[in-house]
Amino acid sequence: MKHWLLAAGLLSLAPAASVPQRPPFMLVVHGGAGTIRRQDMTPAQDSAYRATLTQAIRAGYDVLRRGGSSLDAVTAVITVLEDSPLFNAGKGAVLTNAGTVELDAAIMDGAALRAGAVAGVKHIKNPITLARLVMEKSPHVMLAGDGAEAFAKEQGMTLVPQSYFYTERRARELERIKAAEAKQRAHGTVGAVALDQQGRLAAGTSTGGTANKRWGRIGDSPIVGAGTYASDACAVSATGAGEYFIRNVVAHDICARVRYARESLEQAAREVVLEELVAQHGDGGVIALDNDGHFTMPFNTEGMYRGSVGPDGQIVVKIYRDE
């Protein structure tokens, strides 16, 4: 229709009214925030992180570019990051005090306000997939522990042994943290927010939680409103010291400020991450995206693995604060 009007000279070609070349879509990704400093990274490490982030973003981009859903894009991104030993999620998850892994994940479909989450699962290779099955195939939002794994089996998922998650690096890290009496808090999380060509927002987060954690601790990642949230207007995935993100209901608070206080997404995210959390010493960061494709990635730590891609296909990846 628009093409016909253009051809007939009935529609102007003024930039403001022009038909966009490609429908807008957007993908923003994080791989955890923390004490990530240029001087502590070898060039090989730096490259490895950038390469995996790029690969993850490309997987999500491929979904969005061909008209796929933001849910599929978020799932695709997080699956790549869960399968990498570099990030604290899936394969690369940190170890608990008992030397095991306990994984948390959540996914939320902002358009339909549906969500799924799992907490404390030990034999699930891709917790984001299980979170999505909880959303799509159960009447519940959140399942935990053995029960969540029983549901996974009923859904035909293959469980993996704990040995799948064992990496030399995480074992050494746990020893180091135990020796330092938990002074160092290793955390990290992976997450993605996406807007698809149908204008639907989605958010997802996956994590191994805090290294050396005990007592079945659940962090903010699988908690809808804290580490993960999406509505029809706003999507957020968080990473950091989860307890602060739970108490401040960070992901929902950012979206509530946009909805009720008419703050811009950037104002809202900065206020929460750089003011409120900083005042409480709550380390971390967020990625946030609105339904116009605007996004922001504030963090109050030395670095955050992060990146984005839009319709032009230019994948941007950053790690340090000064990038």
Place this chain on the structure above:
Amino acid sequence: MKHWLLAAGLLSLAPAASVPQRPPFMLVVHGGAGTIRRQDMTPAQDSAYRATLTQAIRAGYDVLRRGGSSLDAVTAVITVLEDSPLFNAGKGAVLTNAGTVELDAAIMDGAALRAGAVAGVKHIKNPITLARLVMEKSPHVMLAGDGAEAFAKEQGMTLVPQSYFYTERRARELERIKAAEAKQRAHGTVGAVALDQQGRLAAGTSTGGTANKRWGRIGDSPIVGAGTYASDACAVSATGAGEYFIRNVVAHDICARVRYARESLEQAAREVVLEELVAQHGDGGVIALDNDGHFTMPFNTEGMYRGSVGPDGQIVVKIYRDE
């Protein structure tokens, strides 16, 4: 100072400026919302519910009247309700599909923005006490399952066998629900919000979750922001079909509307419970209290066990919609 000014005739005695007789405090309690109809209750059942609610409210009132904290008041109220076989929490918890109990609870200190929560515990007589220990004695906000019970033991709590929770009534209910193929969703929760004489708000919620639940399902009660939330301005405890309360981040959304949209507490709570949840068929209700002692108790079901008390000591208890 005010007394001196009054004596010197420098301050008027107009009611608006008068010094209140007693510092304000307020306590609001619920015992679950659902299909609670006058015609389905015997006079003996009606009296038993009212008596236990009154006893619980009196326990909280005694704390607040003598200057105790809102946290202690919330804990006292919920402990009485957990110890009663009438309500779906503690002793009276509904049974899971496996015929066991799995209990969830959370407590939040609005003044300090601290919170504690437990999910899926099976041997804890008073989950609200364990939630409080998580808040006060652990670096975490939320603990689940066996890990949470290990923490309870380390804190010196005595674990009870599952047989403690067994009641003939819940066993029959589970059989009935299984026979009806889960058509009837029995839920229910207990909760309290309190404002103490120091102006500090607190909220707490405790539940057995949904009868016949499976797969380690976690409902909204232990999720900060969903079923339980308190800030320095607003405290909420919810009851109902938990999945809807999680997706809508109900407790935090009510407080966010008050904070950012300048809605009154009543407007905010009614909008969320009577408009947004109703549109989604999300059954339930909330109790909400602000730091002026204003409270509201909207629900979209046929009844909600509920009550309140203020400085005058008049305990009000209601069950049905037409009260």
